[in-house]
Every structure is written in structure tokens, then in C-alpha cells.
Amino acid sequence: MKNETILKKIGIASFIMMASVFASRVIGVFREMTIAGVGGINAGVDAYQIAFILPEILNHIVASGFLSITFIPIFAHYLSSNKKKEGYRVFSIILNGFGLLLLGFIMVTMIWAPRFVNLLAPGINDPGTFALAVKMTRIIIPAQFFFFAGGLLMAVQFANEKFFIPALAPLIYNISIILGGLVLGPFMGMEGFAWGVLAGAFVGNFALQVMGAKKLGARYYPILCFTHPDLIRYVQLTLPLMIGLTMTFSTEILLKFFGSYLPSGSIAAMNYALRVMFIIVGLFGQAIGVASYPFMAKLARQGNIFELNRLLNKTLKFIFLVIPFCVLFIVLSREIVTILFQRGQFDAQATMVTTGILPFFMVGAFAFSAQNIVSRGYYAIQNTLFPAIFTTLCVLFSLPVIFLFMKIMGAKGVALGLSLSVIIQAFILFECWNKKSLNSEKKEVYQFFLKMIPISLMMGIILFITASGLRLFIDPATLLGSLAIAGLIGIEFLFLFFLTGSVLNIPEILIFYENIYKRIFPWLKKRLKKQMKKSQ
Numbered sequence: 329m330k331n332e333t334i335l336k337k338i339g340i341a342s343f344i345m346m347a348s349v350f351a352s353r354v355i356g357v358f359r360e361m362t363i364a365g366v367g368g369i370n371a372g373v374d375a376y377q378i379a380f381i382l383p384e385i386l387n388h389i390v391a392s393g394f395l396s397i398t399f400i401p402i403f404a405h406y407l408s409s410n411k412k413k414e415g416y417r418v419f420s421i422i423l424n425g426f427g428l429l430l431l432g433f434i435m436v437t438m439i440w441a442p443r444f445v446n447l448l449a450p451g452i453n454d455p456g457t458f459a460l461a462v463k464m465t466r467i468i469i470p471a472q473f474f475f476f477a478g479g480l481l482m483a484v485q486f487a488n489e490k491f492f493i494p495a496l497a498p499l500i501y502n503i504s505i506i507l508g509g510l511v512l513g514p515f516m517g518m519e520g521f522a523w524g525v526l527a528g529a530f531v532g533n534f535a536l537q538v539m540g541a542k543k544l545g546a547r548y549y550p551i552l553c554f555t556h557p558d559l560i561r562y563v564q565l566t567l568p569l570m571i572g573l574t575m576t577f578s579t580e581i582l583l584k585f586f587g588s589y590l591p592s593g594s595i596a597a598m599n600y601a602l603r604v605m606f607i608i609v610g611l612f613g614q615a616i617g618v619a620s621y622p623f624m625a626k627l628a629r630q631g632n633i634f635e636l637n638r639l640l641n642k643t644l645k646f647i648f649l650v651i652p653f654c655v656l657f658i659v660l661s662r663e664i665v666t667i668l669f670q671r672g673q674f675d676a677q678a679t680m681v682t683t684g685i686l687p688f689f690m691v692g693a694f695a696f697s698a699q700n701i702v703s704r705g706y707y708a709i710q711n712t713l714f715p716a717i718f719t720t721l722c723v724l725f726s727l728p729v730i731f732l733f734m735k736i737m738g739a740k741g742v743a744l745g746l747s748l749s750v751i752i753q754a755f756i757l758f759e760c761w762n763k764k765s766l767n768s769e770k771k772e773v774y775q776f777f778l779k780m781i782p783i784s785l786m787m788g789i790i791l792f793i794t795a796s797g798l799r800l801f802i803d804p805a806t807l808l809g810s811l812a813i814a815g816l817i818g819i820e821f822l823f824l825f826f827l828t829g830s831v832l833n834i835p836e837i838l839i840f841y842e843n844i845y846k847r848i849f850p851w852l853k854k855r856l857k858k859q860m861k862k863s864q
Contacts, residue, residue: 625708
């Protein structure tokens with residue numbers, strides 16, 4: 329398959345996934361807004377966040393989040409060989425074997441939940457917070473089975489290059505959490521959100537995906553075969569992911585672990601800031617990563633490492649467009665937090681605390697996105713061991729750094745330590761990939777990154793000066809004031825970003841505008857094409 333054809337298909341798939349991720353992030357923001365309105369940054373929200381630690385670890389142990397990575401290459405082989413029936417037998421064997429194992433883990437963790445919560449959040453001393461965290465942990469844990477089974481069903485659809493129904497899963501999941509909080513919150517408080525998590529996992533991640541897989545003719549067989557060669561292969565690919573610590577996974581855990589030693593509400597404030605950062609990571613890293621991976625896997629299976637490198641390099645250059653957006657979010661930190669969260673129990677003091685943390689997370693946003701893409705390069709060649717060992721070592725080495733920054737800067741230090749860790753991890757992982765794959769065009773990636781840094785800084789200075797001036801005439805403490813400042817600075821940013829791409833002839837920026845803004849402003853289409861021809 330030619331690289332241009334692959335890129336075109338990735339573009340279509342990326343649009344679907346990016347639209348899904350964007351909608352999911354928007355709904356996710358409304359979810360966090362609802363939580364903030366109900367709980368603010370108090371102990372109840374801390375307990376709710378702590379309740380996710382054990383379920384997330386359980387999810388990680390069965391590698392639910394990596395099913396599309398480990399299962400797609402195996403299942404795609406059967407599709408390309410016209411052996412669908414055998415492919416669905418392997419699907420059933422994996423679902424049954426790991427599903428039973430997961431159900432066993434769920435029972436054990438529900439029984440011993442108090443001990444696990446005490447182990448994973450040792451700094452919690454308030455009995456009421458601890459009891460609430462244990463109760464909500466037991467509600468959320470069963471959802472992991474639906475995530476696992478649904479993950480396999482989504483992988484079947486991804487392998488068939490079907491993205492729409494899987495793209496609906498996070499939307500339904502987040503809507504269910506919001507409804508759980510709004511409907512049950514007045515009676516149960518934060519516990520209502522926990523019931524929303526369970527309902528959303530069942531409806532969006534499981535029931536809907538069963539329907540999607542059935543449309544493709546998926547079959548289920550009630551069989552177990554622990555000696556099947558593809559099950560063994562699946563375990564070999566998945567085991568490193570089970571025991572490895574990815575930075576995205578560890579960020580969630582470490583934030584709550586270290587946050588348990590900080591004043592009440594610190595976990596909640598850091599989580600709100602992290603969710604804002606993940607809006608950017610989701611749009612650039614997750615959407616493009618999910619959409620590009622099936623095509624990476626095909627190139628790897630064909631042994632076409634040269635084209636795989638080209639695809640990876642081009643993808644990373646688009647990922648680095650996140651840097652100017654991060655600068656925009658840093659400049660507008662106060663306005664963003666005010667707009668999103670300041671209402672109900674989330675008062676002005678909570679806004680200031682969260683605003684102080686957000687910039688330290690935004691520093692690492694590009695690295696979270698880039699690391700997501702580079703890791704998929706390894707997964708495409710079915711090398712899950714090296715990134716698992718490497719990322720685990722990085723996480724372990726980062727612990728004293730995060731602890732040191734926490735002692736000096738509190739919650740801000742935890743955010744900065746996590747960001748620095750993922751930045752170092754992303755660059756070293758990419759350099760290891762370059763040596764392994766003989767990536768001859770890596771220099772272009774580094775050059776593009778180095779080009780985006782000064783561009784982003786200059787844009788940031790201009791935006792900061794403008795924002796400071798606007799704050800003298802518009803009150804940023806009010807919702808309308810924040811909306812006005814954010815809107816004006818956003819328009820200025822879009823103009824500066826386009827102007828930079830045009831003057832400096834940066835194709836990636838022009839393509840970004842062509843793919844998105846031509847649908848909003850059709851008159852830009854001809855001008856963008858002219859600029860593209862000049863830059864080539």
C-alpha cells in the first residue's frame with residue numbers, strides 16, 4: 329500500500345477519532361464541571377479520585393487499554409488470510425480466558441478494598457474520606473470487566489477499519505457519569521458519579537460494542553484453550569504491558585499517591601488541571617495515535633520499515649503543533665479554569681489553586697502526545713517488551729524527582745515532576761527507536777521541534793502582553809470577563825498561528841488549517857493551496 333493512500337485513510341480515520349475525542353473531551357469537561365460544581369476541591373472529590381486507583385490498576389493488569397495494540401496484529405492476520413472463523417475462535421479464547429481471570433481479580437479486590445486503598449493512598453487520615461473512597465472503589469471495580477470485553481470488541485472493529493461505533497464509547501461513558509452525578513448526586517453526593525461510571529462502562533464500552541461487532545459478523549464461542557499458539561502469542565505481547573508502567577497510567581496513580589500527603593483538596597485541584605491538559609493530549613496524541621496504529625501495523629507486517637519511519641516522522645511533526653496550543657493554554661490558565669469550573673462549590677480560591685497548577689502540566693502535554701505515538705511504533709513491530717521495561721524504569725527513576733519537587737512546591741511540584749519525566753522519556757524512547765529502525769529522517773523531526781519552540785515562545789510573549797492589557801479593562805474573575813478575554817486571545821492566536829505558517833512556509837500548519845478551517849471558511853481554500861505550492 330502506497331504511503332499516500334495510507335495517509336489518506338489515516339486522515340479519514342483521524343477525522344472520525346478526532347471528532348470523537350473532541351466531543352468526548354468536551355463532554356469530559358462538562359463532567360469535570362459537574363463534579364466541580366457538586367464537590368469543589370474538597371475531601372469528597374479526593375475520595376472519588378482515590379476510588380479510581382484500584383480499578384485503574386486492575387484495568388492495567390489485564391491490559392484492557394492495550395487490546396487494540398496487542399490483539400489487532402493477531403486478528404488482522406486472520407482477516408488477511410480469509411480465516412475469519414478461526415480469528416473469532418481466537419477472539420473467544422482470549423475473551424473467555426482473560427475474562428475469567430479478571431472476574432476473579434474483581435472479587436478479590438472488592439473483598440480486600442480497604443487494605444488496597446490504604447496501601448495506594450497512605451496519606452489519607454480522615455476516616456470519612458477513607459470510608460467513602462472504599463465504598464466508591466467497590467462500585468467502580470466491576471466496570472473493568474466491561475472495559476476489557478468492550479476493548480476486545482473495539483479491536484475487532486479497528487482491525488476491520490471501522491471506527492465510528494468505537495468512537496461513541498467515550499461519549500456515552502462521560503454522559504452516563506454526568507447523569508449519575510446530576511440525578512443521584514442530590515441524594516448520594518459523589519457516590520452518584522461512581523454509579524454513573526458503572527452504567528457508562530456497561531452501555532458505551534460493552535453493549536454498544538457488541539452491536540458493532542455483530543454488524544461485522546463477529547462470532548462468540550464458549551471455549552477455553554490455554555495452549556492455543558495465538559493465545560500464547562497474545563500473552564507474550566501483553567505480559568510486558570501488564571507489568572510495565574506507562575507514563576499516562578502512572579501519572580494518574582502517582583498524582584493521587586503523592587497528593588494524599590498534601591492538604592485536603594490537592595488531589596481534586598491537580599485532577600482538574602490534568603483533565604484540561606488531557607484535552608490537548610487527546611486531540612493531538614490519542615486521536616492520531618489510534619487512527620494511525622492499524623496502518624503502522626500493516627506496514628510493519630509487510631516489513632516496510634522505511635515507510636513506517638516516514639509515517640512515524642510525519643505524525644510526530646503534526647504532534648508538535650500542540651506546543652503553540654500549550655502556550656495559549658498557559659497564557660489563559662486563569663480564564664480557562666474560571667470558565668470551566670468556577671461555579672457551585674468551586675469558588676474563587678479553588679480557581680486560584682487550580683490555575684497555579686495548570687501551567688506545570690501543560691509543559692509536558694506535547695511529550696504525552698509524542699510518547700503515545702512513538703510507543704505505537706514499537707507495538708506495530710510487536711515489540712512490547714522494550715517500551716515496557718524502558719517506561720517502567722523511567723517511572724521508577726522519576727519518583728525521587730517528583731518527591732523532591734513536591735516537598736519544595738507542593739501540588740505544583742508534583743505536576744512539574746510528572747511533566748519533566750514524560751519529556752525525558754519521550755525523547756529517549758524516540759532516539760532508541762531511531763537506532764533500532766535506522767530512521768534516516770529523524771533529523772527533520774528534531775529540526776521541526778526546535779523550530780516550534782521559539783515560534784511558540786514568541787507567540788506566547790505577544791499573547792501574554794495582550795492578555796495583560798485586556799485584564800486591565802476586563803475583569804477576569806467573572807465568567808463573562810473570562811469568556812471575553814479567552815475569545816479575543818483565541819482569535820489573536822489563530823491569526824498569529826496562520827500568519828506564522830504562511831510567512832515561514834510551514835506545511836504542517838497550513839495543512840492543519842486546510843483540513844479544519846476550509847470547512848468553516850470556504851474562501852480560505854484557494855489561498856491555502858497557493859501557500860502549500862509555494863512551501864513545496
